Amino acid sequence: MLVPLSWLKEFVEIDIPPELLAERLTLAGLEVGSLTYIGIPQGKVEGVRFPKSDHLVWDREKIVLGAIREVKPHPDADRLVLAMVDYGGTELEQTVTGAPNLFEYRGKGPLEKPLWTAFAKEGAEVWDGHSETLQRMILKEKKLRGIPNRCMVCSEKELGIYEDHEGIILLDDPGKPAGTPLQDVLGDVLFNIELTPNLARCYSILGVAREVAALLGKPVRYPSFEMVAEGSTIEGEVAIEIQEPELNPRFTLTLLRNTKIQPAPRWMQYRLRLVGQRPINNIVDVTNYITFEIGQPLHAFDYDKLKARAGKKTPTIITRLPKPGETLDTLDEKTRELEPHNILVCDTQGVLSLGGVIGGAETEISDSTTNVLLEAANWNFINIRRTMQSQKVNTDAGLRFSRGVHPSQSILGVKRGIELMRQTGGGSIAQGVIDQYPRPVQPAQVDLPIKEIKRLLGIEISIEQILDILWWLEFKAEVKNDVLHVIAPEYRMDIGSGVVGRADLIEEIARIYGYDRMYDTIIADEMPPQWANTALEREERARDVLVALGLRETISYRLTTPEREAALTPQPPLPRGEEERDHDRLWDAGSYVELANPLTPDRAAMRHTLLGSLIDNALTNQRTVTRQQLFEIGQVYFKREDAKLPDEYRRLGLLITGARRATGWTQDEPDAPVDFFDLKAMVEGLLNGLHIQNAQYRRSSHPSLHPGRSASVFVNGQHLGDFGELHPVVARQIEWESAPLYVGEFDLDGLLADVNANYPVKALTNTPPVLQDIALVMNDEVEAARVEAVIRKAGGDLLKGLTLFDVYRGDPIPEGHKSLAYSLVYRADDRTLTDKEVATVHQKIVKTVERELGAKLRA
């Protein structure tokens, strides 16, 4: 909300610089997002900092208050006039201008009352009013259609006040002499205040002024809420019927007869423009003005139109919920279909307006209106918010009502509004107010034991200070038996009752007392029991292991689309036993958590797999690098038919592609692309790093993976992950054209559950080892894991090491066979092995592999 300092000062004396006031307001919860300066220089206050403003500062000598004494025609141009300006000098300055709002004074001779305006002398800096872009200029003498001109009467745009203008700025008599520096007349600061929802009472200049008053310890100068009512009574002219008092707690009306619709006075138009409102006519402007001034929105009806609708009888205003099928044509030129919760202002003939939000077109004020019926009502804020959302309408009235306006404000608004209408348009106000207030709201009362303040704030504030703060905030407060008995001011809706009311009051006291006066304490309360968060610790350990393996962590959007993920599974997973599927979180058949209101179509459902995220990341990076080694840890989400909330599992995803090593200038290492065994080494490295034992690798049937070059990991019989080359069909679908992608996905919760925290460490022995190599030729289909298992079994305790160092196919090995070569390490922990012992074990291995695998020693 924009708050002009000049307007604020009408309600409270401000004797501190605007920058300091902004700081005080911000600390008290009214965050001043920015300050907009009009004409005056930015101030500097010790300890308070704002961004440097680049606004136009009006030169005190060269931009001054001017009084146009006469408007003469330009001899050679119809669209220019000569303004004779008194700028406090010895003679009038003739100034050529094209301002259309001077044309009506052209050739009328010396003016009875001068036209007050802003006058810029030669050399003054102003905004260029004729430039499309924001541009400054220095005034220089030049001829305009033959007439020399060196000064200027300025528009709002040229002064940098606002864009929208109709010629030069014209002011009501400022009560200051011509030649006064314009800074002293129009210099101003706009406070751009961001209000949190609890500060509904501050959606007006007066509301902010009350806060300023409490902060500065100054009284509020309230405007007059009296109306000069000299016409015959309003009784009998209109009736009110409230059908839903919960939704419409109060409805008030006043009547102004025989008035004239005309432009609002200049000061009112100027203020409305400062806060971003476009002036229309005095009646509409007053409704807006009151809305911004005291925060009570008003609505004006053309009384005669209402009366005509009522067949010349007394109109009755009815507030009610819609009847089925009812519609309303609103001021924004829309025909609205009304919803069952939309509270309406109606008469006997139908709907007049959407209560508290927007008026209807039919009974609005027109230029020919003479009798104005003014409404100030009160509405349930929750219902108004709902209506604004469902009807997709946003108005200044609706904004305030949806945050909460207290019913006590209606009577103030309807009286002050009608009086301002009378002052600006003439006519006579009917005596009395029609006021329906079926359920009066009592001001909030709170009993707050004094010790609660210390219990919750931890600081000592004296009772005198507390009472002082509450007094400035217009609370009524007294202390009895160490309990504060407090009555909130009637305009406040944010003070609750019971324990909530106590918290509300404590916050008010703390905020005005100043959090900067609060000191630090150390928690004196007992320390709750501390426990080990094993899941998190293991997860972080997994990250460390993966980083040590050379992988880079990514974190991705967890939103995707089912279609995007479907592209990762070219064919459905192979059918599996039901029992197996039930216990396997990696093969989940749950459905997607889908968004009802996605922001973009490509982020419409919560992911089922990390593979999509990792592949997207690989695609992103493909543009800049060829070598990628990535991992991600994060949730996947499966919706269940039988539960409201989905299952969330933590998964680990891996992706590697491109050169095995990073290449540099030395070029002494081959940069072959990674393959399955690079990824497998990482999987093994991860399991070793986490001390997960007994992992088994089997051929995988994961639908996203190459069926021949992928594996599933099982630990203690449980399926915990799949990894391998991305299925070529998937690679084609995602348009991956570089070196093959190797990916993997693991059930992280399952993996971490298998971590053996108490893993045993082998003793170190110094007995000498005996090293022997063995090369075995066998059928190609025999899996390496099987060979290793058989060798280990046959080798028994003495076989301490087994390393595969060669896999060979081709001449002289027969077709369909392969040779596997291992280095074996034999050693006993307690003695030096004899040649004979070694030979015996070695022979046993050779015989066993021959018997069990059909393997023969390679010649």
Add this chain to the structure above:
Amino acid sequence: MLQELETIYKEALEAIASVRDSEALRAWERTYLGEKGSVYGMLRSIGKLPKEERADFGKRANEVKEALLAAMTEREKLVSAAELARDLEEGQIDVTLPGRPHPTGGLHPSTHTLRELYRIWGDMGFQVYRSRDVEDDETNFTLLNIPEHHPARDMWDTFHTTTPGVILRTHTSPGQIHAMRELGDEGNEPIRVILPGMCYRYEQVTARSEMQFHQLEGLAVGRNIRMSDLRGTITEFARRFYGPKAKIRFRSSYFPFTEPSVEVDVECFLCGGEGCRVCKYSGWIEIAGAGMVHPTVLQNGGYDPTQWSGFAFGMGPERMTMNKHDIRDIRYFWNNDLRFLEQF
């Protein structure tokens, strides 16, 4: 033969004088002192001499051998010194050439920050408690004192799912309810936890706002938790996170689930409060929303608000990372461009 021995001796001494490197020295050793070398050859052929000459010859031959060994040891010193000098002189490389690249892994910047937060808060007795991303409306809003249709709901633009009443959590605050109910033993046990997690908002993604981000909420509930403790605790945190001179301030604010509510600012650690681009020339950087747990929320967590009290705070790890490293675009975080990630 003695004559021959003397000739060999002389020749050997002459030869060693011209030995310049260890290879030549080894060759010299083989020639004269090796098992097949001349001196040993002479000694082996001692049997060819008449008996009476053998003793003298043997004695002389041993003298020669010892002398040659000594000469060799002497020469070895010279040679190795010369070789070292040569190596030091000639073995220079261009040390300004770049090192051989060695690919390394690394953590995501958000993880770095989260770990730092876990560590600091852990030291202060706050333990990590995690809860779900997909929440019900009730826990995300209603139980946190944000009733349906209440204007306070405007503070969070929410992603709704197709299941009515199920949303993506807009903040980690629902974790407060879970933690109180799970750890509070029906309002009888104190709690000190931090609640990290991913949150989601229906917000256009720009350089300054994201639809997905981490939050880290803190919650302390006890029989004697005061707002000044909140101040002291956050000051302590700020000193550990931003440095021992860190200064904080409280600004009054509003959150439905705390009262009093404050925004916590830390004096800009980049400009020292003088005003810079990062602190938007205010000298302060917002680091947390905080406050005393609202009595209604305490009640919903199972605690009696007249006997128990608590404070809560919420921080944004990505914002904190951005401020620390002058990152100007929040979209870098989930875009996972390696050129960004590899800087951490």
